[in-house]
Amino acid sequence: MKKFLKLLAGILASTLLLGGCQSAPADNLSVSGTASLPSAASVSSATATAGKQSASVWYFDVGQGDSELVRLSNGKNLLIDAGTTESGPHLVKLIKDMGITKLDMVIATHPHADHIGGMLKIVENFEIGTFYMPRIADKDVPTTKTYTDLLKGIQRKRIPTVAAKAGISLLQEKSCSVRLLAPKLAQYKEMNNYSAVAMVTIGEKKFLFTGDAQKESETEMLKSGAALHADVLKCGHHGSKTSTTVSFLKAVSPSAAVISCGRGNDYGFPTQQTLTRLKSGGIRIYRTDEQKTICAHTDGKTIQFETGLPSATTT
Numbered sequence: 001m002k003k004f005l006k007l008l009a010g011i012l013a014s015t016l017l018l019g020g021c022q023s024a025p026a027d028n029l030s031v032s033g034t035a036s037l038p039s040a041a042s043v044s045s046a047t048a049t050a051g052k053q054s055a056s057v058w059y060f061d062v063g064q065g066d067s068e069l070v071r072l073s074n075g076k077n078l079l080i081d082a083g084t085t086e087s088g089p090h091l092v093k094l095i096k097d098m099g100i101t102k103l104d105m106v107i108a109t110h111p112h113a114d115h116i117g118g119m120l121k122i123v124e125n126f127e128i129g130t131f132y133m134p135r136i137a138d139k140d141v142p143t144t145k146t147y148t149d150l151l152k153g154i155q156r157k158r159i160p161t162v163a164a165k166a167g168i169s170l171l172q173e174k175s176c177s178v179r180l181l182a183p184k185l186a187q188y189k190e191m192n193n194y195s196a197v198a199m200v201t202i203g204e205k206k207f208l209f210t211g212d213a214q215k216e217s218e219t220e221m222l223k224s225g226a227a228l229h230a231d232v233l234k235c236g237h238h239g240s241k242t243s244t245t246v247s248f249l250k251a252v253s254p255s256a257a258v259i260s261c262g263r264g265n266d267y268g269f270p271t272q273q274t275l276t277r278l279k280s281g282g283i284r285i286y287r288t289d290e291q292k293t294i295c296a297h298t299d300g301k302t303i304q305f306e307t308g309l310p311s312a313t314t315t
C-alpha cells in the first residue's frame with residue numbers, strides 16, 4: 001500500500017512543475033438558443049458537411065463502462081476514460097483509425113476498472129500531452145492491479161500528470177475551452193464522487209462529462225455556483241438513480257443526454273428513475289447500449305448526432 005501511495009504521490013508531484021494549466025479563467029462564453037438536434041436519420045449529411053471548423057464528440061460503446069473522445073477544430077484531442085480492459089485494444093484501434101497519434105489531454109475520471117481498464121493500452125499506444133486524474137485520499141487509494149499498472153505505465157513514459165480538481169483549466173482558446181468542475185473535496189465517502197467532471201465548450205455549445213459523479217458531488221457543484229448549463233450531458237454513473245439528480249439536471253438543463261452502459265448489464269443501468277427524469281425534462285436520450293458508438297458533430301452553433309457507429313467491444 002505504502003509503495004502505491006509513494007508512486008501516486010511522485011506522479012502527482014510533477015503537477016507543480018507544470019505551468020499554464022493551473023489558472024482558472026472565467027467562463028466568458030455564453031450559450032444562446034437551443035441546440036438543433038435532428039434525428040439520427042437526418043444526420044447522414046453531418047459528416048459530409050463537417051468543415052474545417054467542426055469538432056466532434058465521440059461517446060464510445062465500450063460495453064459496461066465509459067469512454068469519450070473530443071476532437072477539437074484546432075486539431076487537439078481530449079480523451080476522457082478508456083472503458084474496460086477488454087475494450088482497450090478495440091478503443092486503441094478505433095482512435096488510430098481516425099488518424100490520431102497524439103492525445104493532447106487525457107482524463108482518467110476515477111480509478112474504477114470500467115473507466116481506466118483500457119487506459120494502459122492508451123498510454124502505451126499514443127503520445128500523451130498531459131494526463132489528468134483525481135488525487136485519491138490515502139484511505140481510499142486503490143491497490144488494484146489495473147490502477148497500479150496504469151500508474152507504472154504513466155511513470156514509465158514520463159507523462160506529465162496533473163491532479164484533476166475543480167477550477168483548473170486544461171485548455172482556454174478563443175473557440176474552445178476545457179475546464180474541470182469537480183472533484184471539489186479532498187475526500188469522499190464513495191469513490192465515484194472523486195470523478196473528474198469536465199465542461200468542454202466549443203463555440204457556443206457546451207458538453208458536460210460527469211464520470212461516475214453521484215449526488216454528493218453534484219450537490220457540491222451546485223453549491224459552488226459554477227455555470228453548469230450544457231447542451232449535452234453525459235449522465236453520471238451510467239444512468240444510475242444516484243446521479244443526474246433533479247436539481248443538478250435542472251441546473252445543467254441539457255437538450256440531449258448520453259448514457260454510456262452495457263447491453264443487458266447486471267446493474268440495471270440506466271434506471272427507470274433517471275430515464276423518467278430526463279424524459280420529463282423533454283431531453284433527447286442517447287444510449288450506447290442501444291445505439292452503439294454515438295458521435296455529436298458541432299460547428300459551435302448547432303449539434304448533429306450520428307449513431308450506430310462501430311463499438312469498442314467484441315460483441
Ligand SMILES: [Zn+2]
Nearest residue numbers: 112114212237
Ligand atoms: Zn463506472
